[in-house]
Amino acid sequence: MKVLMFGWEFPPHIAGGLGTACEGIVKGLAHNGVETLFVMPSASGDEDQSCATILNASDVAVQHVSETVEEFLDKVKFINVDSNIVPYVDPEEYFEAIEKMKREQVRETMVGFGQKFKFSGKYGANLLEEVSRYAQVGGTIALQHAGEFDVIHAHDWLTYLAGIAAKELSGKPLVVHVHATSFDRGTDDMVDSRVYSIEKRGMEAADRVVTVSDLTRNIVINKYGIDPAKVVTVHNAVDFSGRENLSVERGVKDKVVTFLGRITFQKGPEYFIEAAAKVLKRTKHVRFVMAGSGDMMQRAIRQVARLGISDRFHFTGFLRGQEVQKMFALSDVYIMPSVSEPFGISPLEAMRSNVPSIISHQSGAAEVLKYALKVNFWDVDAMADDIYALLQYPALSNFANREGFEEVNALKWNNATAKLKKVYESVVNQ
Amino acid sequence: MKKSICLYFQVHQPTRLRLYRFFDIGKDSHYYDDFANRTILKRVAQKCYLPMNELLLDAVKKNKGKFKLAFSISGSALEQFDRYAPEVIEGFRKLAETGCVEFLCETYNHSLSSLASKPEFEHQVLKHKAAVEQYFGVTPKTFRNTELVYSDAIGAMVYDLGFKTMLTEGARHIMGWKSPDYVYNNDLKPDLKLLLRNYALSDDIAFRFSDRGWAEWPLNVEKFLGWVKSSEGEIVNLFMDYETFGEHQGAECGIFEFMRALPDAVAKDKELEFVTPERAAAKHKSVGDLSVPQPISWADEERDISAWLGNELQQDAYNKLYGLQEKLSILNDAALWNDYGHLQESDHLYYMCTKFFSDGEIHKRFNPYDTPFEAFINYMNVLSDFIIRVNNAMAERQ
Numbered sequence: 001m002k003v004l005m006f007g008w009e010f011p012p013h014i015a016g017g018l019g020t021a022c023e024g025i026v027k028g029l030a031h032n033g034v035e036t037l038f039v040m041p042s043a044s045g046d047e048d049q050s051c052a053t054i055l056n057a058s059d060v061a062v063q064h065v066s067e068t069v070e071e072f073l074d075k076v077k078f079i080n081v082d083s084n085i086v087p088y089v090d091p092e093e094y095f096e097a098i099e100k101m102k103r104e105q106v107r108e109t110m111v112g113f114g115q116k117f118k119f120s121g122k123y124g125a126n127l128l129e130e131v132s133r134y135a136q137v138g139g140t141i142a143l144q145h146a147g148e149f150d151v152i153h154a155h156d157w158l159t160y161l162a163g164i165a166a167k168e169l170s171g172k173p174l175v176v177h178v179h180a181t182s183f184d185r186g187t188d189d190m191v192d193s194r195v196y197s198i199e200k201r202g203m204e205a206a207d208r209v210v211t212v213s214d215l216t217r218n219i220v221i222n223k224y225g226i227d228p229a230k231v232v233t234v235h236n237a238v239d240f241s242g243r244e245n246l247s248v249e250r251g252v253k254d255k256v257v258t259f260l261g262r263i264t265f266q267k268g269p270e271y272f273i274e275a276a277a278k279v280l281k282r283t284k285h286v287r288f289v290m291a292g293s294g295d296m297m298q299r300a301i302r303q304v305a306r307l308g309i310s311d312r313f314h315f316t317g318f319l320r321g322q323e324v325q326k327m328f329a330l331s332d333v334y335i336m337p338s339v340s341e342p343f344g345i346s347p348l349e350a351m352r353s354n355v356p357s358i359i360s361h362q363s364g365a366a367e368v369l370k371y372a373l374k375v376n377f378w379d380v381d382a383m384a385d386d387i388y389a390l391l392q393y394p395a396l397s398n399f400a401n402r403e404g405f406e407e408v409n410a411l412k413w414n415n416a417t418a419k420l421k422k423v424y425e426s427v428v429n430q
Numbered sequence: 431m432k433k434s435i436c437l438y439f440q441v442h443q444p445t446r447l448r449l450y451r452f453f454d455i456g457k458d459s460h461y462y463d464d465f466a467n468r469t470i471l472k473r474v475a476q477k478c479y480l481p482m483n484e485l486l487l488d489a490v491k492k493n494k495g496k497f498k499l500a501f502s503i504s505g506s507a508l509e510q511f512d513r514y515a516p517e518v519i520e521g522f523r524k525l526a527e528t529g530c531v532e533f534l535c536e537t538y539n540h541s542l543s544s545l546a547s548k549p550e551f552e553h554q555v556l557k558h559k560a561a562v563e564q565y566f567g568v569t570p571k572t573f574r575n576t577e578l579v580y581s582d583a584i585g586a587m588v589y590d591l592g593f594k595t596m597l598t599e600g601a602r603h604i605m606g607w608k609s610p611d612y613v614y615n616n617d618l619k620p621d622l623k624l625l626l627r628n629y630a631l632s633d634d635i636a637f638r639f640s641d642r643g644w645a646e647w648p649l650n651v652e653k654f655l656g657w658v659k660s661s662e663g664e665i666v667n668l669f670m671d672y673e674t675f676g677e678h679q680g681a682e683c684g685i686f687e688f689m690r691a692l693p694d695a696v697a698k699d700k701e702l703e704f705v706t707p708e709r710a711a712a713k714h715k716s717v718g719d720l721s722v723p724q725p726i727s728w729a730d731e732e733r734d735i736s737a738w739l740g741n742e743l744q745q746d747a748y749n750k751l752y753g754l755q756e757k758l759s760i761l762n763d764a765a766l767w768n769d770y771g772h773l774q775e776s777d778h779l780y781y782m783c784t785k786f787f788s789d790g791e792i793h794k795r796f797n798p799y800d801t802p803f804e805a806f807i808n809y810m811n812v813l814s815d816f817i818i819r820v821n822n823a824m825a826e827r828q
Contacts (some may be wrong), residue, residue: 251456252818287814289452301803305746311814314452315807326453 001424002035004149004166006138006159010040017345019181022155024239028417034424037149039141039162078181081111108140138162151175151424157182157195160202173427176206178193181219184266184340200224200256210420212343213364234420235368236343237413245353248329255286255391258331258355260324260346263294268337268360268377270296270303272388277307277335277393278384286312286391290328293318317365328353332397333390337377338363347372348408356400358386368411372405432703433697434665435658436625436710437499438574438597439672441479442540443471443507444777446798450811459819461769461812468514472498475515478676483521485686489693490528496532497693498704501672502574505538506775519565526566532706535559535570535593541774542738544575545725546583549759554771555591558582559760571595572707573715576776578627578669578728579735582721585616585624593622595711597669600626601726601733611663614720615713623711624720627669627728631657636670640683648684651691657807659701664714669728738779748779750813754820763824769816773809781805 005026009019025038142152142165152174154163160176167174182199184192203209203224209231211217217233220226257279259272269290276288290300290313297315304313319327328334334350334357340362348365350357351372359366360377375382375389390397436812489497501522511518537543537554538561539737544551555573562570573593575584580598588596608614610626634654638644646653658666671678679685696702705713729737739745744789751773758770782802799805 249457251454251458251815253456298801298803301806302742305742305806308746308749310743310746310806310810311750311817314455314811314814316452317807323453330453 001033001151001421001428002037002149003029003424004142004145004152004170004172005036005038006134006152006154006162006166007038007040008155008158015231018155020345021179021236023181024413025238025417025420027239028237028413029421031414032417032421034417034421037145039138040189040370075164087198100198102105135157135161135165139169142166142172146170150428153424154202154206155179157199157202159233160198160205163202164205166239173207173401173430174205175208175210175423175427176202177210177212178203178216178220178342179212181216183219183222183223184216184342207392207430208232208423210234210423213361213367215364215367216342232419232423234416234423235364235411236345237411237416238345238348238408240409240411243352246325248326250330252287255332256265256289256330257286257333257335257387257391258289258291258327258350259335259337260291260319260327260350261336262291263292263297263300264342265296266338267294268339269294269300271337271377271380271383272335273300273303273307273313274380275335275383275387276313277309279381282388283391286311286387289316289327289331290314291316291319291324324349328355329367331355332373333358333387335383335387336360337361337375337383339377341365348411351401351404351408354401354405356390356397358383358390359425369404369407371400371407373400393403431664431713433663433701434660434705434710434713435702436665436667436705436707438667438669438707439499439501439674440574440670441501441507441697442504443467443474443510443671444775445506445510445772446470446542447778447808447812450808450815452811455635455811455815456818459769459815461815463773463798464741467510471510471514474673474677475511475518477681479511479518480521480679481686482672482675482689482792483518483525483748485690486531487521487524487528489690490525490530493693493697495530496697496704498532498706498709499559500532500534500572500706501525502534502536503562504536504540505558506540506772508561523566526568530706532572532708533562533566533568533570534572534574534597534707535562536574537576537774539774540576540776541701541771542576542579542735542748542776543752543774544579544587545735545739546748547755548587550590550752550755550774551587553759554680554774555588557771572597572711574598574669577738579725580624580722580727582723584725585622585722586618589616589619589622595623595665595707596624597625597707598627598722599724599726599728599733600628600667601714604720604726608718608720609661609663611661612717613664613665613714614635614718615716617719617721620716620719623714623716625665625667625707625710626720628661628666629728629733631661631666632668632670635668635685635688636674636678639685639688640679649688651688651695654688654692655695655699655702665705665710667710722787736785737783738776741782741784743782743784743802745811746781747782747806747813750810750817754817757820757824761820761827765824766816766820766823769819773816778805778809782809787794 007022011019011023026038029036152163152166152172154160155177156179163174163176182196203226209220209226211220211231211233214233217231219227220231261267263269279286284363304310328350334347336344336347336359338344338360339362343364347357347359357372359372359374361374362377366374373386375386446463446466447461534560538558539554541554543554559570572595573588574597578599585596603728610628614624615620639649641647675685675689696704725735726733739748758766781797781799782805784802
């Protein structure tokens with residue numbers, strides 16, 4: 001089995017969770033004997049380096065003891081398409097990136113097959129233009145590599161048009177993978193209709209739609225009108241191999257309750273703050289941390305000040321790399337009060353770091369995690385109760401800790417991709 | 431009687447905080463950006479303090495007692511001079527020795543303690559008084575509060591601390607039809623005389639001097655003294671930041687030449703004379719009570735305290751800070767007092783100001799942070815560490 005895969009990013013240069021998920025999927029597929037031809041656009045300007053790093057992949061060998069590095073390399077071929085599309089795009093972030101590119105000089109980039117794209121400041125100022133250009137490139141690649149793959153796999157809406165093009169030009173079946181929908185990015189009445197229509201088109205053209213949770217599956221069925229028969233949930237997994245938990249010396253004696261993620265409406269930061277204020281009314285020996293940045297950050301800071309808890313509620317700004325591990329190491333409780341979360345990998349990382357987690361029922365992760373405490377995002381009383389309980393009752397936190405650690409370690413991409421392989425087989429054999 | 435000109439310059443430098451992360455809380459209790467503080471102080475010393483001190487000393491000597499003025503130098507600034515530019519203190523000392531220069535008293539750390547806590551205010555005032563005595567060998571008789579913040583109640587506290595004269599802003603909303611160019615007295619303590627800043631004439635020098643878009647540009651001494659004479663009252667109080675000279679208004683705009691010419695011109699003039707605040711209070715009778723129930727200041731269009739306490743971020747930080755006062759008094763620990771003082775500098779609250787529309791230009795000029803939110807987060811992280819230290823010290827005590 002061979003798959004032509006369209007993605008956005010690949011570690012180490014990642015902006016969001018999609019790159020990490022793609023890495024897990026590609027490795028897991030390799031483990032299951034599926035070869036992947038991975039196409040990705042990149043705007044960072046050092047794609048070759050990042051690819052070289054990945055292709056060098058000394059990290060990879062560790063996780064695939066049974067395979068040699070060479071075998072792995074043969075299975076995953078990277079083709080880079082330079083582009084100013086940024087992975088995991090808020091429109092705002094995207095336009096910032098465009099502005100940054102404008103300031104840089106005009107670049108010329110070869111697109112693998114002799115076709116030249118000239119990047120100017122003006123070109124690509126429109127995200128949708130970028131998407132359709134990526135679709136053209138996708139089609140070209142499908143033609144160039146005809147016969148080298150059995151199935152096409154496209155991750156999230158920016159790659160859907162490329163997937164459709166590849167399907168039309170090669171006649172191979174298409175699987176689209178829904179990591180997030182427009183409804184997770186905006187509220188119901190604030191959905192970008194252009195993005196929505198691309199998503200819908202991709203799902204309709206696809207032979208199978210893979211969703212990261214049943215929550216997302218329901219959205220795909222109900223909000224996009226897709227036939228339930230062709231929508232399959234494959235829950236995300238997480239790759240912890242090669243990761244040691246950090247031990248960090250604590251500066252504060254108090255317990256620490258952490259929120260880590262983009263500070264946006266979908267992540268429910270204001271519910272966390274309300275719950276924090278409630279907990280602080282009952283106990284003073286606790287601090288709350290909101291790590292990350294986002295368009296609701298200023299509002300969050302005001303809310304904290306208004307509640308008069310800013311000596312106990314701290315903001316760290318955006319955390320990078322090792323700082324994230326450090327933050328987990330400093331935490332006693334992790335909370336993800338998302339209003340809408342297709343999956344949400346961060347509680348898995350917290351639990352792996354021995355931090356018991358509270359997550360909202362409105363997250364995909366709630367479907368697979370038995371040992372996380374679950375609340376409705378709007379139920380700040382329940383949230384406060386759970387925080388308080390995890391802080392005050394060691395029996396509960398130790399239990400959640402121990403079992404949660406085991407639980408997340410068992411969520412392997414090898415299992416998830418075995419399911420994905422079955423999806424491929426079902427469409428290839430049709 | 432000659433019309434008085436009362437010249438007073440404010441000298442202050444904040445103790446800027448370093449980037450203090452959440453991860454530092456409980457681990458590292460050094461809060462200050464020593465590099466920035468040293469660099470900025472040395473720069474301002476070169477551009478302003480040193481040349482101006484020299485210029486003023488020459489003018490005082492040349493005019494043989496006819497050129498008088500006053501300074502208020504915050505304790506935070508004195509500490510930085512001591513550490514990074516002792517020659518600046520030497521210059522002030524020489525000015526003090528002439529007897530023509532009055533040194534005023536204020537809160538040691540340029541704080542807003544007058545609004546928050548009477549004991550802390552007294553602590554800060556007495557500390558500053560002692561510092562002025564120590565550095566310049568004179569006992570201050572006149573008081574100026576941080577940013578000229580004043581209210582009836584603050585005036586009463588100041589009077590109770592033994593001061594007979596106080597400086598504040600001639601804020602239009604307080605003055606109404608009254609002119610700032612007379613001496614007034616406190617509403618509660620009639621023996622406390624008030625000198626009110628003539629903001630129009632003060633700002634002509636402090637803000638408009640180099641503004642080529644200003645209809646009166648370029649300003650010369652003759653024109654300026656013409657305005658002073660044409661004002662109706664008995665006294666014109668010109669209060670401004672010392673950093674006006676060479677720092678806010680660059681040397682190239684001719685501000686030094688203006689200041690060199692001003693003392694000579696007044697000395698020759700038959701209608702005008704310089705007075706120090708102390709002398710002004712002795713010379714002029716109060717024309718009446720001035721009622722100021724709500725605090726005023728010399729800042730922004732509003733001339734109130736909204737630049738420091740206008741939004742919820744500032745209010746929360748301020749409440750948390752002054753909530754510690756009692757513990758500090760009980761502990762009476764030198765290191766804690768020291769940091770507590772620096773954290774009280776009004777500048778930290780000023781950086782959190784969100785009034786970006788009308789007075790944004792001024793606010794931006796003095797702000798090391800990109801946004802008020804960053805300023806708030808950083809400050810609260812520092813304050814959180816400080817609170818831990820205070821609480822630990824309290825626990826040890828018991």
